[in-house]
Amino acid sequence: MATTPDARWHLTADPAEFLDRARPFLYAQPALNTALLTVADTLRTRGPHVYGGGDPLLGWWERGGRVRGAFLRTPPHRVAVSPLVPGDGPGDTDALSALDALDTLAGELADRSPELPGVMSDRATATAFADAWRRRTGAAATENLRQRLYRLGELTPPEPAPPGSARTATAADRDLLVRWHQAFLADLGQERLTDPGEWADSRLAYGGVTLWEAPDGTPVSMAGATRLIAGQIRVAPVYTPPEHRARGHAAAVTAEVSRAALAAGAREVLLFTDLANPTSNGLYRRIGYRPVRDYAQFTFTPGR
Incomplete structure (x- = not known):
C-alpha cells in the first residue's frame, strides 16, 4: 500500500x-x-x-x-x-x-x-x-x-451484599497488594508491565485500590481504579483469591469502586474483561456494565 x-x-x-x-x-x-x-x-x-x-x-x-x-x-x-x-x-x-x-x-x-x-x-x-x-x-x-470493554450504565449493587464492608487500601496493605497483583497477572497468563511494588505505590498515592473485608477484618477481594483522565476512570484490576471466590465479594468491591469513581466526578466508568471468563462477564453485567467493543x-x- x-x-x-x-x-x-x-x-x-x-x-x-x-x-x-x-x-x-x-x-x-x-x-x-x-x-x-x-x-x-x-x-x-x-x-x-x-x-x-x-x-x-x-x-x-x-x-x-x-x-x-x-x-x-x-x-x-x-x-x-x-x-x-x-x-x-x-x-x-x-x-x-x-x-x-x-x-x-x-x-x-x-x-x-x-x-x-x-x-x-x-x-x-x-x-x-x-x-x-x-x-x-x-x-x-x-x-x-x-x-471486552464495558461501560457502566446504571449501577446496581448486589443485593444482598456479602458480609463485610469496603475500605480504601493504605500503606499497611502494600505487601498484600503486591501479592494479589502478581496473582491476578498469573491468572490471566499476562506479562508484568510494571514492578509490582511500584504499581502498589502508585495506586496507594491516590487511593486507587478498594478492599472488601470480611466481618473479622480479613481482606477478601480488591478492585483498583485508574486516575481520572478525560472524564473517565477505568476499574482495574479486580482480584479475589481462590479461597474467597463465589461468595459475591468481587461484585461488591467492584460496585463500591464504581460508586467511588462516579463520586469522584467520572462521567464514564470503564473496565475490561477476559472473554474466556464467563463468570466475570456475567458479574459485571449484573451490576450495570454494558458492552462497548471487543479487543484482542x-x-x-x-x-x-
Missing part, C-alpha cells in the same frame, strides 16, 4: 509532545482510547521507563491536516494502537485509509523494533496490524487474549 502525500506517522519519545498533538483525537472517543490515555499519562507523570528499561515510542497518524490515529510502545512490551478500522466493506474509503496507516506503521516499527512481541487494540485493528506485520516481516501472529492481543513469533 502506498501512503498518500498528506498522510504520515509522526514519531516521538516524549509523552508530553504525544499528548499535546494527539489529545484532541484521543479525547474525541476517550473510552475506546482508555489504555493509551492511561499509559501516556503515566509516562508523562512518572517517567519514561516506568514500564521498562527501553525508551518509549509514541506516534500519531496525520492525514488531511488532522490526527486520525495514535499508537504507543513501552519496550519490551507490545505496541498499543488506537482503534482505526471502521466499516466492514472492502471499498470503504476510511477503512482503506486505516489499512494504509497500519501497513505504514508496521513498516516503521519493523525498521526500528524487529523484535516487536505483539499488538493490542480493538479486535479489527489488532487483526489488521497483525496481518500487516506478517506481510512485512514473515512473522507468525497468534491471537492469545480477547477482551496478538503475539508475534519470528519467521524461520
Whole structure:
C-alpha cells in the first residue's frame, strides 16, 4: 500500500509532545482510547521507563491536516494502537485509509523494533496490524487474549451484599497488594508491565485500590481504579483469591469502586474483561456494565 502525500506517522519519545498533538483525537472517543490515555499519562507523570528499561515510542497518524490515529510502545512490551478500522466493506474509503496507516506503521516499527512481541487494540485493528506485520516481516501472529470493554450504565449493587464492608487500601496493605497483583497477572497468563511494588505505590498515592473485608477484618477481594483522565476512570484490576471466590465479594468491591469513581466526578466508568471468563462477564453485567467493543492481543513469533 502506498501512503498518500498528506498522510504520515509522526514519531516521538516524549509523552508530553504525544499528548499535546494527539489529545484532541484521543479525547474525541476517550473510552475506546482508555489504555493509551492511561499509559501516556503515566509516562508523562512518572517517567519514561516506568514500564521498562527501553525508551518509549509514541506516534500519531496525520492525514488531511488532522490526527486520525495514535499508537504507543513501552519496550519490551507490545505496541498499543488506537482503534482505526471502521466499516466492514472492502471499498470503504476510511477503512482503506486505516489499512494504509497500519501497513505504514508496521513498516516503521519493523525498521526500528524487529523484535516487536505483539499488538493490542480493538479486535479489527489488532487483526489488521497483525496481518500487516506478517506481510512485512514473515512473522507468525497468534491471537492469545480477547477482551471486552464495558461501560457502566446504571449501577446496581448486589443485593444482598456479602458480609463485610469496603475500605480504601493504605500503606499497611502494600505487601498484600503486591501479592494479589502478581496473582491476578498469573491468572490471566499476562506479562508484568510494571514492578509490582511500584504499581502498589502508585495506586496507594491516590487511593486507587478498594478492599472488601470480611466481618473479622480479613481482606477478601480488591478492585483498583485508574486516575481520572478525560472524564473517565477505568476499574482495574479486580482480584479475589481462590479461597474467597463465589461468595459475591468481587461484585461488591467492584460496585463500591464504581460508586467511588462516579463520586469522584467520572462521567464514564470503564473496565475490561477476559472473554474466556464467563463468570466475570456475567458479574459485571449484573451490576450495570454494558458492552462497548471487543479487543484482542496478538503475539508475534519470528519467521524461520
